[in-house]
Amino acid sequence: MECEGKLRFSFPGANEALGAKKALGEGGPKTERSKVKVSVKGKKLVVEICATDSVALRAAVNTYLRHLKVIEELGV
Numbered sequence: 001m002e003c004e005g006k007l008r009f010s011f012p013g014a015n016e017a018l019g020a021k022k023a024l025g026e027g028g029p030k031t032e033r034s035k036v037k038v039s040v041k042g043k044k045l046v047v048e049i050c051a052t053d054s055v056a057l058r059a060a061v062n063t064y065l066r067h068l069k070v071i072e073e074l075g076v
Contacts, residue, residue: 003057
């Protein structure tokens with residue numbers, strides 16, 4: 001069963017959202033079980049995840065949440 005999720009993060013401005021996208025770089029680990037697309041739409045950073053199962057989806061979501069928490073704490 002394929003699972004999908006979309007995370008949206010609001011930033012004060014488009015430059016901050018672009019900075020967060022740049023800081024993410026390639027993002028999480030490369031796996032055959034999940035694919036991730038990161039984009040910026042205005043002041044929002046959008047992370048779209050498509051996974052082969054719910055466990056892979058959860059792992060990818062947790063990875064990006066951790067990365068973005070560090071970005072927020074560092075003020076990137």
